[in-house]
Amino acid sequence: MQNNKRFLLLLFFLCFLFTACGFIFYSFWPRPPVSLINKARETISEIKSVKSDVYCADIYKLALENYEKAMFLWKAENKKFAFSRSFDSVTYYSQLAIEKGNMAKNRSLELSTGLKWYLRNQIDSVKGQKDFFHAIFYRLPLPESIQRQNTKGFLLLHEAEIAYDNKKYKLSEEKLVSAKESISYTYSYAFNLLNDYFLNSQQWQDMARATIEKSYKKKCTAIVVDKFSRSCYVYSAGKLKYSFIVELGPNWMADKRMKGDKATPEGFYKVTKKIAKPNTRYHKALLINYPNDKDLEQFNRAKQQKIIPENAHIGNLIEIHGHGNQGADWTNGCVALKNEDMDIVYRESIVGTPVTIVGSLKPINEILLMPEME
């Protein structure tokens, strides 16, 4: 009985000791900042979803590093004896990770929204430049390297658009920068070419005006060819009667200097011969008096200055003829019209009809303002 009592007492004492120890252990057991680390992890996950690693990689990296440091320190503390653990540094780095994460999130949202807006505007702007290029410069005789550069720019622009649609704004930006570089280069090349071409603009307008006045005064037909707009205007007694689309030589931007340069001459000419089938391969033709005195003078001067080879020939047989509408500048310097149009021009003209060929009837500023060109 006495033994039983002692045993029960011991049992009670052990239970009490065990509970007391458990309570002390529990009270003093160091607790890690679980909710804070959870929040840090969630923040890291969240900022990745808003592509902070793309938009503000440096802040994202800082947030991630702090989270990883917190985790590393937590693991290190867990290896220690329970009561010597301290989670202060874990708390510190978790808080830092959250702070940097929030910063990265806000910055990413700000940047992605801004970039999205910027990209949309830039893509539209470059597309406008592309349309402008096609409308104004498409038919300029540009070298192959420029054509390729231009095509490359447009392909990159399209890639930038695809990336934009897929919400890959950084990639879109990269593509857009390359696209702009290519397109701007070709654009400025073409623009300079155009500027050089239009140096004689005022003279061309004066020549056209003089021809129309002549037609008015002499009550005769006069033909004015505008190389840039690919137009042939037929005036009768100073009034515009017809206008037709023409095709020229591939080197149409140049003033003809010599045989084989595939340039269409500029100047005052007149019809010297009317040629119909079977004497022409081109439906009907009006032969003009190229080279005139001015052309000869220019040719000889160029030869003296050694701008053209010594054995160069000035060329001849420049005509306004049919077989046009081929969709290209294909002649050797002649002016080609559609056969139906040529019938009219042929009918309206006589030997001696003035033919004035100019680079453009409009000044460059008007050309560049034109929204569309045929």
Add this chain to the structure above:
Amino acid sequence: MKTKLFLAVVTLGAVTFFTSCNKVPVGDIDLANAAVDSAKAVDAEHYAPEAFTALQDTLNAALQLVEEQKSKMFGNYTVVKEKLAYVASQASVVKEQAVVRKAEMKTESDTLFAELKSLIDENKTLISKAPKGKEGKAALEAIQAEISEIETTVNDATVLYNSENYFATVDKLKVAKEKAISIKEELSNAISKTKK
């Protein structure tokens, strides 16, 4: 004697109690990590990005839970084990998704390569049939330049294809294909115009 026996039983019970649930599931962690790595190895990051991010998040949460349990007086790894098992099984799903998507993109790239090759060949044939007039080729030269640039794009796409970057390959080829189609239309129109 009775007391000593009792104490021994109590001690053994306490030791069993403290150690039974307290084992870190190292094997499960290694398995889950290896599963995620195997998903990464098949480019799941690129070909199943959302699923892979979710998988990585789940793994991170599980690893965090491991530390949480380690920090406790009586760590319980039952939930952790479940989470790690889920990660391992989900990793296979993500891996499968990535493999399928990658194969799809590869097939799409192959199709686009074939289509573009045929379009380029067609365009080259059309160029030879296109109206040239006397001998001028200015317009056709411009188109030829465009075709050359498309060929360059195809070469660039081949480099991307060889590095298994199928998304970028497809994007590049799609753009080139569109351009090739527009050239084909332009040439066909020019040819039909002269036939009239």
